[in-house]
Amino acid sequence: MAGTTHEIEDKNIIESIKNDAAAAAAELVAEAKLTAGKIVVIGCSTSETLGEGIGSWSVPEAGEAIYDGLMSVFGVKGIYIAAQCCEHLNRAVIIEREAVPFAETVNVVPQPKAGGSFATAAYAGMKNAVAVEEIKADAGIDIGGTLIGMHLKKVAVPLRLRQNHVGKAPVTAARVRPKFIGGERAVYDENLK
Numbered sequence: 001m002a003g004t005t006h007e008i009e010d011k012n013i014i015e016s017i018k019n020d021a022a023a024a025a026a027e028l029v030a031e032a033k034l035t036a037g038k039i040v041v042i043g044c045s046t047s048e049t050l051g052e053g054i055g056s057w058s059v060p061e062a063g064e065a066i067y068d069g070l071m072s073v074f075g076v077k078g079i080y081i082a083a084q085c086c087e088h089l090n091r092a093v094i095i096e097r098e099a100v101p102f103a104e105t106v107n108v109v110p111q112p113k114a115g116g117s118f119a120t121a122a123y124a125g126m127k128n129a130v131a132v133e134e135i136k137a138d139a140g141i142d143i144g145g146t147l148i149g150m151h152l153k154k155v156a157v158p159l160r161l162r163q164n165h166v167g168k169a170p171v172t173a174a175r176v177r178p179k180f181i182g183g184e185r186a187v188y189d190e191n192l193k
Helices: 011-032 061-075 117-125
Strands: 039-044 078-083 093-096 129-132 138-141 156-161 169-177
Touching: 011 061, 011 138, 011 169, 039 061, 039 117, 061 078, 061 117, 061 169, 078 117, 093 117, 117 129
Parallel strands: 039 078, 039 138
Antiparallel strands: 078 093, 093 129, 138 169, 156 169
């Protein structure tokens, strides 16, 4: 049903999803060499984490667990989460205002069935959440095939994480690097690759 959200009775599943999210976040921080002030876009289908089709099984409790798991890693390191909303909100992004002080905001409050359970949890969990239509993030985690590429800086570099699932949802991750410019005589900073 379009407006229905679901509850999970087995709390072990929720705890497992939270732990999976934290493990993926920790691995991304290491692989992408993320530091304080960086932004990580997260696309998340709670439906997929529970083995259901994307957009079909909205579970606020799963969204909260994933947000908490990610924040247990990113929050401690001062890394911002940009929570991508679902297609019903045109994949707008929920983020802390201090991460994007000059960005033009839009007026929308995500809900489990219009924005997604993860974006709803992020909006509730952030100190000063705002919605923006787009962002150019430094890295990203896509949980369940939500297509985060539109919110990554150029040039995106795919990462193969060992933690390749959150619950039953496949995980795809990426970092970014600066574009190489110049020609055959150009010299590049090896630390930026």
